[in-house]
Amino acid sequence: MNKRTKIALYVFLALSACLFIWRFQSNYARLMKEGETKTDTDLINVKVPDYQRMAAPAKTDYHLGGWGAGMVLSLVGLGLMVAHDVSGLVGGRALKVIYNDEGEGITSPDYEKAEEEWANGNFLEAIQLMRDYLKQNPREQHVALRIAEIYEKDLQNFLAAALEYEEVLKQKLPPERWGWAAIHLCNLYTGKLNQPDKAIALLQRIVTDYGRTAAAEKARKRLAQLEEEGIVPTATETAAAPAPSTSNLPPGFAPKKL
Known part of the structure; x- marks a missing residue:
């Protein structure tokens, strides 16, 4: 979604919410006003209000259900858009903090320009600017x-995403960061790419090379789950077969012991 479309959608939802809220409140106030008990100033012949009649007003043109439903839907849509944008912003900032080896936030104009292109929906241009920055x-x-x-997430190109993760794993990273990047790649292998063999090999590598990390604990659980699903062979199935005999003797004859 480009920036103009997003702004237009924000304006539309905000105006719709204001309209529905105003109409709901005004009709509800009118309903309550018409349902009020009329005061009789005659203190001698006091009339008892007919509450049954007042409970069911004759007019039914308030449409509170329709105005209320429109109000709820517009507010929910507006809230979802705000939540999506806020989560994307917070996630991007958190990713910078986690994976910046120098421990400082990114303030480079070149990188910020790439993020602006992404925010405008120009994903390929953003990727190219990020490559240049990298x-x-x-x-x-x-x-x-x-x-x-x-x-x-944006281009739905899972193979290209996996290739990017593979390149990241070739770099020298702290164990925990390497492990979690590998876990994410494993999720792509077992999910969208349907390459369980690569996922199993990578999970086993995490356990072997980075066994003390939290990512390794996650890898162990994932391997156990795959084993229960029958994707990973059990220990008995993977037991090494006996090495073939190198003797030239006929079957049934053993080499002479020295």
């Missing part, structure tokens, strides 16, 4: 992860 700043591997995220 060439000049190879240590900031969070940019490569951001490229993979755009391929996966």
